[in-house]
Amino acid sequence: MQLLESYITKYGKALPGDILKVDSFLNFQIDVELLDRLACDIYQHFKDKNINKILTVEASGIALSTLVAKYFNCKLVFAKKSKTLNMSDDFYSEKCFSFTHKTQNNLMVSKSFLTSEDNVLVVDDFLANGEACNSLLSIINQANAKLQGIAIAVEKAFQGAGDRFRSSGIDLYSLAIIESMNEGKIEFR
């Protein structure tokens, strides 16, 4: 998507360690007008897939997912990384290593919020090594829900997970695909 690529080129920074800093518009300060354009585009791609639930991970996936859920007029569920007092003990869980936090978490989704009736679209801001998505797919499997696709704002293709998902037959739709970030220069596919 041209618009997102132009934002990444203009405001993004490729840092050492394969880190793309886009926190002025995507995942710390959030340009809601831009995200709404991304959400609309995601809706256009998946609108015939009978999706009734959006699934993401806290925290930075929530803003885009909220706007996507609004287009689909469906519920949004986010996987939690730690158990809270108001959470029941009846949940699906899967371990997940965070690239940006360098920590291991358990992603958790209450069993009552994901069932075999659900046609699920997974949405996230970033796809790098695919850890978060893999954990969400495991949780969807545990719930016997149906995965209809994955929508991502920024895919870092050189970390490989995107092409692995595509070759396994998953409908992965990434709005910007970064092929390389060598020496601070961002190249799109």
Added chain:
Amino acid sequence: MQLLESYITKYGKALPGDILKVDSFLNFQIDVELLDRLACDIYQHFKDKNINKILTVEASGIALSTLVAKYFNCKLVFAKKSKTLNMSDDFYSEKCFSFTHKTQNNLMVSKSFLTSEDNVLVVDDFLANGEACNSLLSIINQANAKLQGIAIAVEKAFQGAGDRFRSSGIDLYSLAIIESMNEGKIEFR
């Protein structure tokens, strides 16, 4: 707000330890259509205040804040609870004790995303003992930004923070105010 109160009465559960469980529509599974109605109501209350930035805390405040920011057509910033690799070292921070996690965090906002030019509306899903809001107000102060008000979906009035904010002159707008939750019975103000 009648609509939110009816959701709380119908789907909410008052649990021991002053815990209100509304995770089927507000902060785990999210009813985006409902949240959009709340966001519109918040916009109506604050629309003449020249607000140019929404500030919240990850994670459960992000969904409502995204929709509020869309009405104001302004940027959203969320305070982070832990430092990520893609975050610079130049941030405001304030400690914060989480009621639902029972953990102490440092809330952090990058200095570039909050400045003395900003007219800020703080938005969150819950107001209980006011820890998160107090920390956000401290961060707004550190940035010399201007606080225009606080918008909350559910205020637990019996925990006292709401009335403290009001008596200090802050424009606090809570869409549902719970006066008591004795023996599982939820009473609204």
